Amino acid sequence: MLALIDQALIAHLVLIFIVFNCLVLSAAFMVWMERKVCAYIQDREGPNRVGPEGLLQPFADVIKLLFKEDLRPKAADTLLFLIAPVISAITAFAAFSVIPFGTETTLFGLLNEPLRLEVTDVNVAVLVIFAITSMGVYGIVLAGWSSNSKYSLLGGLRSSAQMISYELSYGLALASVIMLAGSLSLREIVMNQSGYWWHVIPKWHIFLQPIGFVIYLTAGVAETNRAPFDFPEAEQELVAGYHTEYSSMAFAMFFLAEYINMVTVSAVATSLYLGGWLGPFLPAWLGWVYFMIKVLLILFFYVWMRWTLPRYRYDQLMEFGWKWLLPAAVLNLIGTAALVIWLG
Amino acid sequence: MDLVVFYILAGVTVLASIGVVSQRNPMHSVMLLIVSFAGLAGIYIQLDAPFTAVTQIIIYAGAIMVLFLFVVMLLNAHTEDDVIPSRLGPHALKLAVLLSLVLVFELASAIMKLDRASFDAATGSISSVSAIGSQLYKTDGYAFAFEVTSVLILVSMVGAVVIARRPRKESRER
Numbered sequence: 001m002l003a004l005i006d007q008a009l010i011a012h013l014v015l016i017f018i019v020f021n022c023l024v025l026s027a028a029f030m031v032w033m034e035r036k037v038c039a040y041i042q043d044r045e046g047p048n049r050v051g052p053e054g055l056l057q058p059f060a061d062v063i064k065l066l067f068k069e070d071l072r073p074k075a076a077d078t079l080l081f082l083i084a085p086v087i088s089a090i091t092a093f094a095a096f097s098v099i100p101f102g103t104e105t106t107l108f109g110l111l112n113e114p115l116r117l118e119v120t121d122v123n124v125a126v127l128v129i130f131a132i133t134s135m136g137v138y139g140i141v142l143a144g145w146s147s148n149s150k151y152s153l154l155g156g157l158r159s160s161a162q163m164i165s166y167e168l169s170y171g172l173a174l175a176s177v178i179m180l181a182g183s184l185s186l187r188e189i190v191m192n193q194s195g196y197w198w199h200v201i202p203k204w205h206i207f208l209q210p211i212g213f214v215i216y217l218t219a220g221v222a223e224t225n226r227a228p229f230d231f232p233e234a235e236q237e238l239v240a241g242y243h244t245e246y247s248s249m250a251f252a253m254f255f256l257a258e259y260i261n262m263v264t265v266s267a268v269a270t271s272l273y274l275g276g277w278l279g280p281f282l283p284a285w286l287g288w289v290y291f292m293i294k295v296l297l298i299l300f301f302y303v304w305m306r307w308t309l310p311r312y313r314y315d316q317l318m319e320f321g322w323k324w325l326l327p328a329a330v331l332n333l334i335g336t337a338a339l340v341i342w343l344g
Numbered sequence: 345m346d347l348v349v350f351y352i353l354a355g356v357t358v359l360a361s362i363g364v365v366s367q368r369n370p371m372h373s374v375m376l377l378i379v380s381f382a383g384l385a386g387i388y389i390q391l392d393a394p395f396t397a398v399t400q401i402i403i404y405a406g407a408i409m410v411l412f413l414f415v416v417m418l419l420n421a422h423t424e425d426d427v428i429p430s431r432l433g434p435h436a437l438k439l440a441v442l443l444s445l446v447l448v449f450e451l452a453s454a455i456m457k458l459d460r461a462s463f464d465a466a467t468g469s470i471s472s473v474s475a476i477g478s479q480l481y482k483t484d485g486y487a488f489a490f491e492v493t494s495v496l497i498l499v500s501m502v503g504a505v506v507i508a509r510r511p512r513k514e515s516r517e518r
Contacts, residue, residue: 077369080372124394124395127395127398127399127402128398130402131398131401131402131405134405134407135405137410138410141417142375145413145417156417157414160414161414163410164407164411167407
């Protein structure tokens with residue numbers, strides 16, 4: 001009996017280790033992808049010196065950042081200044097912990113009990129992600145305030161205003177999916193999307209919630225502070241926004257958090273709208289391959305959008321968030337409710 | 345094990361709450377209040393009420409405290425003065441102590457009167473989201489109280505908008 005418990009525990013710890021490192025690696029990969037895609041969009045080559053096709057460039061960057069001097073403004077609030085990047089990084093990692101990325105597997109009979117491919121299974125997973133993302137804003141706000149610099153403060157203020165505004169639409173889009181699936185557990189939401197209509201079209205929520213999907217993606221971009229909504233760090237106005245005063249590893253942590261947040265938003269979108277790990281042909285235990293492909297596609301879309309669209313003006317951002325996105329999300333919610341009642 | 349976790353969480357919550365009132369820097373107070381909320385959320389999880397815990401984080405730690413931060417940042421209030429505001433009068437401190445003693449007494453007597461057996465029977469139903477939902481929205485549940493609260497919040501929202509709205513041109517000319 002004891003051996004069985006230990007085995008499950010070890011398997012779980014290994015899983016956590018793998019997920020953690022995959023997240024860090026995915027952030028490195030995203031940096032590479034961003035620079036490559038950006039380069040090709042602008043008709044350049046991009047990084048191509050370190051490693052094959054410049055694949056090792058992010059690692060070179062991290063090593064460079066590690067050896068840089070850690071500067072701290074004299075007038076900064078030391079404690080909060082040090083905590084802020086930590087909060088950002090922790091919340092970014094923590095949010096991924098409730099996302100399932102595959103079915104159960106026993107690793108070809110290696111394990112006595114099947115191992116679920118997710119770090120924790122919470123029955124309110126969607127809300128947990130929402131809660132952790134809403135805590136992530138503190139990292140940015142505190143960084144902006146504790147630096148005691150006007151550019152940082154303005155960046156932090158803008159960011160919090162933006163995140164509060166878009167969190168509403170984000171939450172309403174989530175609520176529509178929750179109503180369709182009748183559950184707050186991401187695993188059950190994914191399982192609700194199994195099967196096909198007329199043997200061809202997969203029963204993904206994106207086909208029932210096309211507007212919800214667009215709202216989610218848009219709010220997701222705003223939540224992760226990416227272009228065209230990257231106001232917290234609008235270079236032309238705010239130098240670098242909330243992380244102006246940060247250098248070395250503290251800056252690297254903000255950088256890491258931003259990319260991991262993107263991965264998380266894409267992973268949640270995959271689970272909620274694109275059927276998670278479900279897909280044809282491959283055996284069930286290889287579902288995580290589908291999961292990765294779908295997440296990658298959404299990530300590519302984000303990068304593509306960043307280098308194609310110009311940044312909005314701040315008042316346009318607020319007007320869009322409150323006057324267009326939020327009403328659309330409310331109407332979508334009401335429509336979904338009607339649909340759910342009509343279909344029984 | 346459970347007891348150890350409880351004492352850690354409770355200790356964090358209580359210490360953070362004491363920190364909130366004893367800190368001079370309002371920014372630090374806000375952060376400590378968030379820590380206190382997080383400790384409370386942990387205790388809710390221990391009580392097998394993950395929904396309550398997550399709602400606590402989303403609403404209090406996530407939404408309301410961000411607004412607090414906003415106000416503190418915009419006012420740029422660096423430190424509080426350590427004198428008691430004079431318009432409260434010289435007896436304010438004594439009154440405050442008296443009131444808090446009354447509160448402690450009330451809480452203590454309420455806790456003494458509690459029937460522990462009924463608590464143990466009631467657990468389990470809180471953990472399910474659908475159970476909470478049906479209690480809130482059923483007419484023989486809390487539907488009326490729920491709706492009245494919504495109207496109250498709506499009214500206060502409208503009030504806030506009216507107060508914050510810029511006066512129209514003609515009213516400014518008058």
